[in-house]
Amino acid sequence: MKSLGxxxxxxxxxxxxxxxxxxxxxxxxxxxxxAVMSGQFLQRGEPAxxxxxxxxxxxxLNGIDIVVELPYAFATQKAEIFASGSISILSSLxxxxxxxxSEQGNIHDFERTLAIMDSKKEEYDLRVQSYSxxxxxxxxxxxxxxxxxxxxxxxxxxxxxxxILGYHYVKSIGEQNSxxxxxxxxxxxxxxxxxxxxxxxxxxxxxxxxxxxxHGGQIExxxxxxxxxxxxxxxxxxxxxxxxxxxxxxxxxxxxxILCSTPSELAEIYEVEEGLEHRLQQTMKESHSFDEFxxxxxxxxxxxxxxxxxxxxLLTNTKKEMMQRITSTKKSEYIxxxxxxxxxxxxxxxxxxxxxxxxLSKVTAMESNMLNMDIRATCTYAMKFPEPARSEWMGLExxxxxxxxxxxxxxxx
Amino acid sequence: MKSLGxxxxxxxxxxxxxxxxxxxxxxxxxxxxxAVMSGQFLQRGEPAxxxxxxxxxxxxLNGIDIVVELPYAFATQKAEIFASGSISILSSLxxxxxxxxSEQGNIHDFERTLAIMDSKKEEYDLRVQSYSxxxxxxxxxxxxxxxxxxxxxxxxxxxxxxxILGYHYVKSIGEQNSxxxxxxxxxxxxxxxxxxxxxxxxxxxxxxxxxxxxHGGQIExxxxxxxxxxxxxxxxxxxxxxxxxxxxxxxxxxxxxILCSTPSELAEIYEVEEGLEHRLQQTMKESHSFDEFxxxxxxxxxxxxxxxxxxxxLLTNTKKEMMQRITSTKKSEYIxxxxxxxxxxxxxxxxxxxxxxxxLSKVTAMESNMLNMDIRATCTYAMKFPEPARSEWMGLExxxxxxxxxxxxxxxx
Numbered sequence: 001m002k003s004l005g006x007x008x009x010x011x012x013x014x015x016x017x018x019x020x021x022x023x024x025x026x027x028x029x030x031x032x033x034x035a036v037m038s039g040q041f042l043q044r045g046e047p048a049x050x051x052x053x054x055x056x057x058x059x060x061l062n063g064i065d066i067v068v069e070l071p072y073a074f075a076t077q078k079a080e081i082f083a084s085g086s087i088s089i090l091s092s093l094x095x096x097x098x099x100x101x102s103e104q105g106n107i108h109d110f111e112r113t114l115a116i117m118d119s120k121k122e123e124y125d126l127r128v129q130s131y132s133x134x135x136x137x138x139x140x141x142x143x144x145x146x147x148x149x150x151x152x153x154x155x156x157x158x159x160x161x162x163x164i165l166g167y168h169y170v171k172s173i174g175e176q177n178s179x180x181x182x183x184x185x186x187x188x189x190x191x192x193x194x195x196x197x198x199x200x201x202x203x204x205x206x207x208x209x210x211x212x213x214x215h216g217g218q219i220e221x222x223x224x225x226x227x228x229x230x231x232x233x234x235x236x237x238x239x240x241x242x243x244x245x246x247x248x249x250x251x252x253x254x255x256x257x258i259l260c261s262t263p264s265e266l267a268e269i270y271e272v273e274e275g276l277e278h279r280l281q282q283t284m285k286e287s288h289s290f291d292e293f294x295x296x297x298x299x300x301x302x303x304x305x306x307x308x309x310x311x312x313x314l315l316t317n318t319k320k321e322m323m324q325r326i327t328s329t330k331k332s333e334y335i336x337x338x339x340x341x342x343x344x345x346x347x348x349x350x351x352x353x354x355x356x357x358x359x360l361s362k363v364t365a366m367e368s369n370m371l372n373m374d375i376r377a378t379c380t381y382a383m384k385f386p387e388p389a390r391s392e393w394m395g396l397e398x399x400x401x402x403x404x405x406x407x408x409x410x411x412x413x
Numbered sequence: 414m415k416s417l418g419x420x421x422x423x424x425x426x427x428x429x430x431x432x433x434x435x436x437x438x439x440x441x442x443x444x445x446x447x448a449v450m451s452g453q454f455l456q457r458g459e460p461a462x463x464x465x466x467x468x469x470x471x472x473x474l475n476g477i478d479i480v481v482e483l484p485y486a487f488a489t490q491k492a493e494i495f496a497s498g499s500i501s502i503l504s505s506l507x508x509x510x511x512x513x514x515s516e517q518g519n520i521h522d523f524e525r526t527l528a529i530m531d532s533k534k535e536e537y538d539l540r541v542q543s544y545s546x547x548x549x550x551x552x553x554x555x556x557x558x559x560x561x562x563x564x565x566x567x568x569x570x571x572x573x574x575x576x577i578l579g580y581h582y583v584k585s586i587g588e589q590n591s592x593x594x595x596x597x598x599x600x601x602x603x604x605x606x607x608x609x610x611x612x613x614x615x616x617x618x619x620x621x622x623x624x625x626x627x628h629g630g631q632i633e634x635x636x637x638x639x640x641x642x643x644x645x646x647x648x649x650x651x652x653x654x655x656x657x658x659x660x661x662x663x664x665x666x667x668x669x670x671i672l673c674s675t676p677s678e679l680a681e682i683y684e685v686e687e688g689l690e691h692r693l694q695q696t697m698k699e700s701h702s703f704d705e706f707x708x709x710x711x712x713x714x715x716x717x718x719x720x721x722x723x724x725x726x727l728l729t730n731t732k733k734e735m736m737q738r739i740t741s742t743k744k745s746e747y748i749x750x751x752x753x754x755x756x757x758x759x760x761x762x763x764x765x766x767x768x769x770x771x772x773l774s775k776v777t778a779m780e781s782n783m784l785n786m787d788i789r790a791t792c793t794y795a796m797k798f799p800e801p802a803r804s805e806w807m808g809l810e811x812x813x814x815x816x817x818x819x820x821x822x823x824x825x826x
Contacts, residue, residue, distance in 0.1 A: 252666075253669050260788075379673055
């Protein structure tokens, strides 16, 4: 079977994802598609709208054959680390190809850019460092440095978020000596940051999430932008869980964490740098909501996303020392299976003897600090609920087997 | 002015306290009474029913002239450390006398017992150690050892909670070379642990708290057992704060703390001993309420109170290393003033040049780890409230000046 990997958050799975998936299958001629999907917390430092289990169902209902979890240690990171973990998992699962959406839409541009950057690495690093020292955020400094050193030979617009991710996917494939072949498909519709709906069936995940919250959870407003399976899953989740997850749900716990820690304890948390611990405490004292807190905290030096990621690490109690140690290899220690179709199951049967890291159906099958972070992320994510739902949700992290989907009968087993 | 010190929690101030206070004034012939009162968390490891500010008002309305806070570092501890901090503060305020309630009711019995214990210290310590190793709780082991070594000369029933406290007050006075003279008054009514009302006007604080919670906060049920000032304060607090504080209010934060920490982080918390960190996590996973959690956690080795204190330290993030360091001197580093009558103000004017530790009207007046614990205790205590009340309550810890009471006009200034 020819296998294709995709790297996703599906927050939630929408028509744009569906389109990308179909195009990717055609482009790569794949028989089986593996999604490496972020768990409960996402790259922009936010809790996922709905749990990883519900998002797994959405994926299986819409043509994904295997869903595996991108560990927290990679999922909540800047593009470079996010990409290295994702690529390592797809490689370990022997994917033949990986296909990502990008603003650029042409894989050769990524490869050529990589070659240029390889040859000018030192110059690039110096410029990034210099702009950072001037107070620019890391993404801004990187983008400015890149623009300058490629100004006579410009091939890739690295101010675009999906181009940045794609660049790091291609780079990781090289660094990891993976035989995986990369493809890209041009993103056709709304830019990632577009806040409003602007086509009739495709809308960005951002605008879908906004519509879900702005209209008090009236999911009818997003029905036209998501496949039926997503719509039903969202409706079911809303009934069961009493709403979708958002940062404001976790604000009391973030406040508790920040104000009931000493500054030196806060400084041990990943991404709390340069005396931010004092600013965190001072700002939190006066803030009544997450949005207010973030607005007060924001400075030129740090992007909103960077600060949100830091807040996620504060919330999940993720320390520098641990995070740096477990991500230093740039590879995942395991492949955690969240769900599979019948075809996916056949594929896994075929490759599982041959994976270089363990394929886990349960978290209890392995003792690992990387895996403990995923467990802690689920404990944190479940804090939104009242008891007994909270305990039950935490328990699922240990007890729930991978979701099995029969694509022939269109039913979960 | 002849000054009397009392060591109190006033949770809440009731008719039994009033009786003890009046008897104490008569017995000691005092002109001015100073209460050293626990703050937001109490010796049995519980949040106070109402805030320290409201309890200060209750005290001032009922004949106390000065209320100072017993720091968290002493207030949430076993009798020995609790007593040392309390006595050190009353000594620093130049109290002439201290008067405590006891089951025994005769101060000579305490003094004689102390003399016996002094002469048999080694034997006593060995027996306590031996019983502890057999798995008895510390209070039980202490009580058994004491009974044995005083069996031919028995003078004080140290199975009684107020006798234990009194014993340590008298012991601390000696150890600290304080010129303060100790008095005791026999507790007339309900034993501390009596759960039900058994006289018409005097009831234990435990039974009053139980009545407040069991009847869904119908404070009319306790009216006959508390002075009018307490009754009005409770009614006001209930309206303003939406109810009284109890452990269940903090259970989500305790659960978050326990499940989102690593076992080794939990082991750093004060009173988390002997591998309890694993038991804490395992027990918490299955518990839907604080009461359920405690019931599952309880073993022969630890008393309920000991475990509740540990939970309080988990909740307030109080570490072993810090706690042991700051209580090693057995003396408070400051006297924090919570409230005073006009007479109290005159007294303070007279002694304040002469105190060996700073008298603080505001927490911002000093930088101290001991004081930081009090601030963190208030931050934790305020987590019960929704925003913006939560932030406002935390802010009071910094901004609120001592309460001033005019006893002539019976009004707060």
